[in-house]
Amino acid sequence: MSGAVPSNASVTAPAVTAARQPVLRLKVEQASYAYAATDRSAPKFALGPVSFQAQQRELIAILGPNASGKSTLLTLIAGLNKPLSGRIEIDGVEVSQIDLRTRAQQIALVQQESELLFPLRVWEYVLQGRYPYGRRLRFESAEDCLHAGNALAQVGADAFRDRWMERLSGGEKQRVILARALAQRPSLLLLDEPTQHLDIGGKVELLRRLRRLADENRYAVLVVTHELDLAAEFCDRIVLLHKGKCLRVGMPAEVYERALLEEVFEAPLEVEMSPSGRPRVILRSGQ
């Protein structure tokens, strides 16, 4: 919990204050990582140190160009790799200390899906998100069905819950994959470059949905992306990475400085402020 309670507060104040205190879902403290590339002549890739926090109801973007270490940072947060130094905590517990199943109850990672081998219905797929709860060989309970149903509703996929997965369109499938992650009822929702294969309409729709999910639920949402405009428009905070270094953490308006962005993304850019207070990035013409 962040923030301190004033010592002369009344008895009820801490409860009220506590209710208003946002729950800290993720705390990344000086986390760093390094690995050697497979090609011996290439240099070692190093990430960090990175520090930032994510509270519930926040939508945070991990922003940077390709090969800036975004995905590596995500694997650290998801607990797939252990940081060489520093700490990463989920709900106050260090990630590497959590066992596999409990971690799956707290962190939901959404990746580009693999090809399904055998036909599967949408609701069956989403129900699999309930696996971390209960015994290994388990049959789903009514509660599981309830959560899966909720997840489907939240992504607006309830209408096609009985359809076959392989018959869905790209956008529909992505919603279902998201629903499965939501069925896990995590504390932290992680997405790795979710806008890759979508057109601009799809991208906006996705980010809007993530924004809404973040607002309406009690988890934190982290999106790894290189989409400057979308990140600025929808996210609460940006973590800017460049060549493995964490350059800046803060609100979009704080992070989007023209010189900084030009250096990171190596493109002629112009930063404007929109009326809503969010920066907009434009390609500078005449180059």
Next chain:
Amino acid sequence: MSLAILARLFCWGEELNRARRRRVCITLIEMALIVGSAPSLAVAQTGNGRIVTDEVGRKVKIPPSVARIVTLAPNLTETIYALGLEDRLVGDTNACDTPAAAKSKQHVGDPQSPSLEAIVALHPDLVLATTSINRVDTADALKNLGIAVYTTDPETVRGMLDSIQHMADVIGVPKQGMDLVGKLQQRLDAVSARLSEWPMVHVLFVVWLEPLQTIGQNTFIADALRWAGAESVLVSRQKWPRLSIEEVVRLQPDYIIFTNDHGGEAATELADLRARPVWRDLDAVEQGHVVDVSEEVIRPSPGLVDVIEKLARQLHPRAFSEARAIRSNGNKSQTALASLAVAPIASRCAECDL
């Protein structure tokens, strides 16, 4: 024995074998008591039958009277007929075609996979099998069912004659066996005598033409050929070695032998070979020395002696015509010299360089 019984007290599946084993055990004890110290059980005829060892080393309990016989191979069927026991033959395989009457007997399947049930349905006293065509599994399965199976294992022609004698003994007609074996032996000896002064002819016995396959030294066929005065031109330890036509050209056999089931008579085979390149340049083909032999040559049965006689005549025409010449002219040495002069000269062998 009681330990075994205790150990299997709750095994219903083995109840049967146990019961049967117990009866055998009691029978043995009875026999031992009655007969006293019997050194060999092979000839004891008292009690519930006797125990013999068959040609693969299996102990077989033969019932006292063998009235119902099932054979699992064509050569065994032939032998039964030759011994005059066809009335006792209640079943054979659908490959048993010699003599023709055998085809009308009840069939139990083919020699490789006969139906156990069909055999059981015939209530045989004795089943005859042979290693040359039957599977070990079949004999084991029949033994497990308590049916007496006698397996023969003839590896040579003499072995075949011994097998015939053993079979006759087991069935209980040793004298008929001795008669048959005696006659067959006589005929074989007569052929041997005729060929005693003639060199062996080198032959290529064709098991299969494409790919070319012949017989090895240790096969039954090789032994039968030797009785007919022929030696396989290829020396090999394998049973059915493959060879290339080049090797045949190098070895230059005197005769080429085919079996009947190739579908053609000698004349057709010869014409066929004359049309093939490389083959047509072989000495044997040029001279027309292509011989057709009944497929009985593969079978260790009494009919084999007919085949040997016929083959001997074909391969050594002068050996048999000389005998006639001797009888008609009475001048042995003259014709002998003349025959020697035209006999196949310089029979090549596989190993030497000529």
Next chain:
Amino acid sequence: MRPLTPQRVAWICIGLAGVLFAAMVISLRVGAYPIGVRDIVLTLVNGVLRHWDAIPAEFRDVIFEIRLPRILLGIVVGASLATAGAGFQALLRNPLADPYVLGISSGSALGAIIGLIVAPHTPGAIQVAAFVGAGVTTAAVYFLGRRGGQLDSSTLLLAGIVTASFLSAVIMFMMTTLSGRDLRGMAFWLMGDLASRPTVDSRWLYLVMIVAVGSIYTTASDLNLILTGEQEARHLGVNVNRVKLVVYVAASVLTGLAVSVSGAIGYVGLLVPHLMRMMFGTDYRLLIPTSAMGGAILIVLADALARTVVSPTELPVGAMTAIAGAPVFIYLMRRRVR
């Protein structure tokens, strides 16, 4: 949303058990020896009550020594192969996988040939040698199929195919250069044959089969997840490496078991899981028990057919499954494409 319940699994299994029972009855009824249904029932009842004297010796022989052991063997072989097939299809992420794709049948056959040469008249030597051959092949393919210390599906598949080809070549070599007589039995064994009664008591076979099928069943939920993607399954908390190892070992044991007692019966491990998927869905919590039962039913019926179609000659049961299996396989393939 109707998730799978244990009750549904149980009901379907009971239904299939009924079908299996019917198949057993049919198989008991047919055969070269004429015996009516009434006599069969009497024999069975008296046999179970151990009133051996109440039935003619031949009825007893035919039912309890010939037909029933064969049926019981067929059940264990069919269940083993079908379950192993379902397991390998998940493990290798390949719907065309069958129990033999990893070379176990070739290794088993090679073991059997060596056993046949070394100890042709020792009862049971061949089966033990075949099982040892299967075990050695399983271990070899495991070590070849690893990547980064863990079983990798594509590497495993490649390792298995290469091993199978190599072993087949060795077998071909041995069969052409060694004595023809000794190896005649191999032709039947390589096709798949239930006629040879195993020297090991059937009860042990059943025990091993139940343990192995049970082991695979404990990973059924995990397999469902792994089939939607290995990485995704890991993120959901599945211990993917452990699951793969369990399935690999259990499915290999089942295959080795089946092949050592009856040779390489084909198509069962490939087709039965697909047929069961078509009928009951792809959920492995249901697929594993239904495959086991489906495999048993198929083998019992195929064997009954093999014994009667050209009676009194008995065809190897592998021939029947191939004849029936190939068209069914083609049909399934076309359905997928559509």
